[in-house]
Amino acid sequence: MGIKDLYYYLFYKLYKFWDAVSEPKFLSDWKAEITIDILEILFGLSLLVYYTVASKKWIDLENGKYFALLYILLIGLPNYFVFHQNHRWKDIVKEYDKLPNEVNKRRGRVVLVIVILVV
Numbered sequence: 001m002g003i004k005d006l007y008y009y010l011f012y013k014l015y016k017f018w019d020a021v022s023e024p025k026f027l028s029d030w031k032a033e034i035t036i037d038i039l040e041i042l043f044g045l046s047l048l049v050y051y052t053v054a055s056k057k058w059i060d061l062e063n064g065k066y067f068a069l070l071y072i073l074l075i076g077l078p079n080y081f082v083f084h085q086n087h088r089w090k091d092i093v094k095e096y097d098k099l100p101n102e103v104n105k106r107r108g109r110v111v112l113v114i115v116i117l118v119v
Contacts, residue, residue, distance in 0.1 A: 001107065006114075011036060011083060012096040013111050029089045033079050040075045043118050 001009075014032035019025055052058055083089045099107070 001110075006107075006110070007082075008092050009096060009107050010111050010114070011089065012092055013108060015089065015093055029083065032089075033083050037072070037076050037079055039115065039118050040079075041072065044071065044075075046118075 011032050014035045015028050018028040018031040018035075022028060022031065048059065083092070096104075
């Protein structure tokens with residue numbers, strides 16, 4: 001299981017989660033992508049905090065609004081093209097729906113650990 005496969009599987013599990021808990025059932029693909037965006041933002045911010053603590057240097061971002069906007073765009077735009085361009089998310093969901101139950105459980109645990117570590 002490579003990084004790309006794991007990334008797609010994370011999307012798949014989040015899609016299935018949002019599809020199961022959302023009423024009415026729509027836009028689960030967008031909710032899954034936004035959840036991935038938020039996880040990536042949290043991961044990047046935690047790296048920034050760890051660097052600040054380890055180096056004992058505060059990173060001066062001058063105007064934080066522009067940094068935040070640029071950071072969100074650098075995360076959100078690629079994810080849009082990965083999942084939504086030509087409705088690729090539908091192919092991802094179809095592909096992972098075919099997985100055997102044992103493989104699905106094992107990969108689900110890996111994804112859960114990653115999400116917990118990021119949060």
